[in-house]
Amino acid sequence: MTINVLVTGGAGFLAINTAKFFKAQAASVFGIGRSKDDSDLECYDGWIESSVTCKALLEFDVRFDLVVHCGGGSSVGYAQENPLEDFYKTVAGVAELLEFVKKNNPEAHVIYPSSPAVHGQQPDVPIDEDDEIKPVSVYGYHKEMAENLLICGHKLFGLKVSIIRFYSIYGVGLKKQLLWDACKKIVSSPSAVFWGDGNETRDWIHVDDAVGLIHFLFTISEPPLVVNGGGGASMTVRCVIELLERYLGVPPSSSFNGNAKAGDPKYYCAGQRVLKGLGWSPKVSIQDGLFDYVEWFKKNYG
Template identity: 40%
Template structure:
């Protein structure tokens, strides 16, 4: 029998990469969510079945039957949005995941849940690298909501024997991402601008979406009633000014980024992950940040600008 997986938020950035990785591993991929998913998109991203739908109990009862796993990529993906719309962020993140957990409990106890959480649950910590056993200290609604979901997952795993794996994603990037630092930087460069928030000394731990998707697949073997939590990152703190300098070079610019010093509310200044647990699962990041930035700039120059002129988001 063909293995089946349901990927929620399939038209989203991480959802697309996840769908393609599972398809390449011979899974029949069912996608639900919102967005314009054409036949070409389905072929490109390995989506075998696509349904426009909210993530609700009724939708899960219709589309998630006989699935080996649900990879719940739907939900809010922005600290900024959570600051502006905290209730909507709660609904998209917490309520949708509660539906998934309750669906598994009531109707499909053999189905595993792979949940992409976020490094935002850590908040500001005094010690780096960040380890999974640290006490969460989120500083944004986005991080708080991710922490609530993690607690729900642990409760359903311990009380109802739902098999769960939680992946704390750090700075995910890759071709097709139309928000956050790399996208904003490319847009500014296309307009001849070079001024950025912060000081440039802030650090992030970057991981390409292809590596994240591989970890989603790897987590299938480890989802359990123990509800393991692992960091998914490159395992290296990289300064923002180094990232942008690399991007400027790939873009063909001879100048350097300038930083205005404004504080980016809701985001810690420094991130670096301990990825030993993920490595013990047999996973490691394969795409170096310099190579990933070059790939991103090529995508932007060849396709991303066209998306802007066509009004595509």
């Protein structure tokens, strides 16, 4: 039986990869968002150019089996500088979506890519889903509000909801965040300088694994309400930069300015308790994933 899938924020990196995956599974895939290029929309059977509102979603006239809500703010820095706009994108967007689902599509499974930014600053140990929620950025506070709305929809209205706190999603085609910025800096400067001291840790998950986790949660009968989406192993930013330099064929010469960006936690590592209990684990190693990313970068932009 063909399933109907809705992907919001449909022109984003995770969204497009999600749409392509389900399209390859013979699903009918629909998207809503602000597109950047017509090529972004080739994976959709229907598209609405709009912010996520209940009114706009009604234009589809489709009963969805799965809603992957990738819409909303995606930048800590942008949210700090534009808190009201980020609120409307992230928090109000979830409220609009839930109103649509509650009134018109209550059987749909809503999967929300959230962020470990809800946990704020944590010690250098894996973060469990049940660890304290104490955001330190506008971005983190808004993600917490969005999560609370989804949990409310689940507990009060019986909506089927899964929240995935994705850590650092990366992969071929990503043109923002650390890997993209670092590759551009490294190839254009003999002595690239990066924020922080290099000892910050991040947990990386390849986009193929991120999409695989979304699909996995959709297929199991009783998915958890909240789950970490990470590789379960931290790597320092310094180590990531060194790997990029090696794969780019550039002598190691990068340095760090010692200044932390506002709102950026120092340590990130996803606890794996819930995922291991479900029998799911990522497949792509960070070394293989970074190598493929650099090969793509060199071929197209190096």
